[in-house]
Amino acid sequence: MKIVKTIAEVRTQVKEWRAQGLTVGLVPTMGYLHEGHASLIEASHRDNDRTVVSDFVNPMQFGPTEDLESYPRDLERDAQVVEEHGGDLIFNPEPEEMYHEGFSSFVDMTVLTQELCGLSRPIHFRGVCTVVSKLFNIVKPDRAYFGKKDAQQLAVIRHMVDDLNMDIEIVGCPIIREADGLAKSSRNTYLSPAERKAALVLSQAINLGKAMVGEGIKDAAEITGAMKAHINAEPLAKIDYVKIVDCATMQQIDVLDRPALCAIAVYIGKTRLIDNFFTEDV
């Protein structure tokens, strides 16, 4: 397992693999890898001959008041995780390697990005689409792996790949959870012990919503209302959104009459956490 810092080194390595006829998977990450990332690396290792893990906290997807500076970083630990789960190369560039002076291009879209996280984080998906496009052009993978925890991000990337004819298979992998149900996230490290306990309202609300869908309830407001009431009962929690949207358009729906995503974003203290479920998976 190798760690490289430059685009040129990634290209050289991938071209060497290609010359040997090997397939390549890409797992784009912001580092501080947890079991969620590990499951993506394992999926890529299973499907491809070689796996590249990008480990880059992308400034372009953080808003001016967000946690770019404090976002946790630990390359040494990341290297262990990548090695253990079958990754072959870590691409860990400095911001200047990815965004040189005069950088001004971007990739974005006019739908899907306006709802949910796009409302609270207006430049977020432009940053995601742009950095993912760059990583796709640098690595030129056969397949790329993303977690379903970032359900809107996964939908946005699938849409971008389809619209712009990127010849890459996008693989979505299930949410990985702690034993008590909290979805794995690098941002969980921000939580104090009391907040860590309070954060359970997210997965509890998700389970409540799933149970209601399982019972056959079709009224979106009834489901999100019950989920909101549960979250609001926790004094450390503050709801950003609890919504049910059409999977294809990310637009809110009133009645569960088509494949839908139920997605939530909740502040626990100052830490913003997300969770979700797809009605089709219930």
Add this chain to the structure above:
Amino acid sequence: MKIVKTIAEVRTQVKEWRAQGLTVGLVPTMGYLHEGHASLIEASHRDNDRTVVSDFVNPMQFGPTEDLESYPRDLERDAQVVEEHGGDLIFNPEPEEMYHEGFSSFVDMTVLTQELCGLSRPIHFRGVCTVVSKLFNIVKPDRAYFGKKDAQQLAVIRHMVDDLNMDIEIVGCPIIREADGLAKSSRNTYLSPAERKAALVLSQAINLGKAMVGEGIKDAAEITGAMKAHINAEPLAKIDYVKIVDCATMQQIDVLDRPALCAIAVYIGKTRLIDNFFTEDV
């Protein structure tokens, strides 16, 4: 020489060539090919084993009041030109093949596109960057060929390729002119005989500007002033812009103290024509 209408057919053909170890050049065009396009096809044929010519009037780069509907088309004639000059494949998709229902992604940039043609055609370069990105992803060429007549377009594409790490060499080719100096353009077919004669003010103004640069004049306003006076003397001509800009930023400059582009856009009757020269080429 083959003509195909679908993305899948292009991919199949290019993969076949790649499997044989052949290199591939791309010449993106809007069809109605003239000697300018022919020179691009020849350049690609010289540099690459196989040449793909895309022949697609891209709706996304036309403004609502522009000439999308009337833009000239003649696939049969185009096929002859491609064949004669060494092209191997024409990709001639319908708009629905390139922009399916729900299409909403785009590629754009925050600099370079604001000046010159970007001022008169505000959505033009977004359309160009998006369709060129799509063509690059469909064909995956080693090299792509663009004419220097569209000098700003060439600068925008080079910048996009650099920013987004597209692994493609961009080759700029010289302006090809009629015997009397008029730069070749598919839009020249719009001109009435009287307009065709009046259109000579463009290349005459370019020659005047070149001569002044050659004499060592450094004052941009003096040069553009003389060029404007020449164009304004022609009753059928109406200036859109006559400007001297920094080659790297496309921002107007007052003094010719760095590599500069002198670019003009002039309406001859209802037809908008462009021409230019680089001070470095004088």
